[in-house]
Amino acid sequence: MAKNIETMVAELADREAIRELPIKYCDCVWRGDMTGIVDLFAADGAFITKGMKRDHTASGRDGLLKLYSGLTGGALTPRPYIHNHVLQLDGNGHASGRCYVEIRDQQKEFEWVGTGFYDDKYVKAGDGWKFQSRTFTTAYMKRMPG
Secondary structure (H helix, E strand, C coil), X not given: CCCCHHHHHHHXXXXXXXXXXXXXXXXXXXXXXXXXXXXXXXXXXXXXXXXXXXXEXXXXXXXXXXXXXXXXXXXXXXXXXXXXXXXXXXXXXXXXXXXEEEEEEHHHCCEEEEEEEEEEEEEEECCEEEEEXXXXXXXXXXXXXX
């Protein structure tokens, strides 16, 4: 069954809004805007890290603020570069996606320190989209932020 033009436009608008989330996330990291990062998550959103012999979950606004605030002033000033964002609209205000990331360290002349990928779950919140969860899986890291 063919989609009507209104449905196609709505899906395109949703895709564009979702694609902006990882871009805004990286922009906030670069600028050290920890509150801005947390605002990209749903109220009960979660950030999960996997790899380097550590799994950790931070959830809810307070947990996320604590996690991201702990990443500033450490031995590594991460500068993420994301690539290859793919996403799928799952219906009923939900979507999922993945993007790959290279991380460089500003304190060490933007030395490459690692790579991995984000598995994301998105949720429609009002007229916009938020991360429901963001799982970072390490493929390789010389050292972890924080």
